[in-house]
Amino acid sequence: MSLCEHALSLFRSAVGTVRPAPMLKRALKLQGERCPQLLVNSRAFPLKRGLYLVGFGKAVLGMAAAAEEILGDHLVRGIINVPLGIQESLQRAGMQEMLLKPHSRIQVIEGAKNNLPDPEALRGASAIQELAEGLTADDLLLVLISGGGSALLPAPIPPILLEEKEKLTKMLASQGAAIQELNTVRKILSLLKGGGLARLAYPAQVVSLILSDVIGDPLDIIASGPTAASSHSVQDCLQILAKYNLLHSLPSSVEAVLSSNPTKPAAAEDYSHVCNIIIGSNTLALAEAKHQAESLGYATLLLSAAVCGDVGRVAVLYCQLICLLCLHLAGLGEGPRGSEVRGNLLQLAAELDIPGLNMAEFLQALQGLEPQKPVCILAGGETTVQLQGTGKGGRNQELALRVGLGLHRARGVEASGLGMCDVVFLSGGTDGQDGPTEAAGAFCSPELVAEALQEGLDAETFLSNNDSYTFFSRFQRGRHLLVTGLTGTNVMDIQLILIRATDRS
Known part of the structure; x- marks a missing residue:
């Protein structure tokens, strides 16, 4: 084999080992008939009442397909937000294992064309928000998160409009902002990011399985940390905007939210009902x-x-x-x-x-x-x-x-x-x-x-x-x-x- 062939083979091997289905099956198991438990990396979570699933990201469709196969009839309902066209693309590529079976209990919403938030992603985020808000202390919410999840979970704090938040994200990206900086700004302006999804799901048990696409695997940054206590505040957001000279070109709605929401990082104990587990990384x-x-x-x-x-x-x-x-x-x-x-x-x-x-x-x-x-x-x-x-x-x-x-x-x-x-x-x-x-x-x-x-x-x-x-x-x-x-x-x-x-x- 030539060096080029070796390089291609090594790249494919690296990607293959972080394919979602095999990793999920290694991490997630169901045991017990009369008193069923969800085993996640050997940690047990009793299924007292309803088991629900939500997810968002480029790898989540395959993760959800594997999860539903494991969970079977214990799964009550699920909603996942995935990239636009991914089902058709995977079907065309013959990757059937990445697709949900007919009559699946998981609703699939496609959006975020070109990895940017759009109305369809907003519709999916709203559905996920509604599901989380209806959970009880006896429910378990399984959250599947992967790279691209941030764009697929847009829920701007009113009165910010999606178009305004998207325009600000584009301006930051064009100035060379790092993914960590983009996500810090996104979550400060979001209802679901920065731990928002976990707060809405309380008092239900929340278990998040995460494929990391961020350097160092920081839980509060991956997909803008919807189930992790935020380590950033409004002040961090303002510093990033100042760094890229954008403070004086903000929409009035963004200015209103930043001036009226001087939140500080939440204490870790606020998230005692949450378990975040990284199942794959670079x-x-x-x-x-x-x-x-x-x-x-x-x-x-x-x-x-x-x-x-x-x-x-x-x-x-x-x-x-x-x-x-x-x-x-x-x-x-x-x-x-x-x-x-x-x-x-x-x-x-x-x-x-x-x-x-x-x-x-x-x-x-x-x-x-x-x-x-x-x-x-x-x-x-x-x-x-x-x-x-x-x-x-x-x-x-x-x-x-x-x-x-x-x-x-x-x-x-x-x-x-x-x-x-x-x-x-x-x-x-x-x-x-x-x-x-x-x-x-x-x-x-x-x-x-x-x-x-x-x-x-x-x-x-x-x-x-x-x-x-x-x-x-x-x-x-x-x-x-x-x-x-x-x-x-x-x-x-x-x-x-x-x-x-x-x-x-």
Whole structure:
């Protein structure tokens, strides 16, 4: 198999291990006939009266199908909000296991076109709100949450209109706000986010099963934390709006809510009726990819499951790392060029401040790798793109193209080591959709930019217009696009670097 084939296989393995149905079946069990109990990761919850289910997110349809199969007739009723068109897409892809059976007790509402709140998502959120408000102390509410859940649970505090909240979210995103910042603002302006759903369901027992799509898996941030005590206040929201110079362009309704609602983070004891459990994450996906890479004969290192920051700076980090690995495989890692690259990496890591990444320790581990053995570096997380153009793309495709451009430039540097190695870099979204495109991401090599120029495609021009999808679509008829179709899951993005010494025999 080629490096590209290995990269694709590893990406698919990583995504496969965080598919919702297998994980849900591992986490959720039902036991007992006369006195039934719900077992969640071995913790027992007695079913005293009614068992209800709600959910929202890109992976929730598959989770709900698996849950209903387990719960059977014990489930009284359910409502899930899922992305527009997902049922048809999964049907077309032959993914029957992700679909609800005929005569299901779970109502499906599709909305949030292009991952943005819309009237249909609002209708679903209102139905979920109504169900939660009608529960009693003897009821149990099973909540299924995954990435994309925030856009599928819009319930703005009156008098804020959905269009006003959506416009504010778009303005923040266009300014490069991180997902954590977007969700902080969303939940402060919402009835259901920031623990609102759990408060409405009280005094019922609430059990949430969560697929995390946020760095560090913070319960109050994933899908804007509908069942978790909020760690943020109105003051945090105001600081974010000020950071992106939006305080003076707010709708009057938003100003009214922010000025009249000086809430502070709720105490943890207010949520004693809630149990939040993470059943899948980026870390789990990377662990499976590492296992598979080692079985293919790669010396494998995990960089971080929390890579974040500006896509351009992250691309530079990956380029420098690839150069150092090539120097290592060429036996030049301890020379002057290797020392220079290591210094660059330490400085970049300090600037990016990636949670949990100790670059000095990582470089030490890299030096201990066997010479000549192929290397796999794995990472995950979510970068941010500051939009400057009007092109079409996503953060993974933009990252891959920026890495390709950086490697192209590095090839011209003396003793770069790139000419002595075969290299593939892949970046993909685990949900199968990178931005408003049908691609999950893309992959590149040091030769990509030069080969594209021969086809009349200038990578720099496309990047200046944030038009990475158009570039990859035209280049070699889209052969470098990563197209998986919808995967039914979402645990952020995965990056793979595969490197082996060039066979010169």
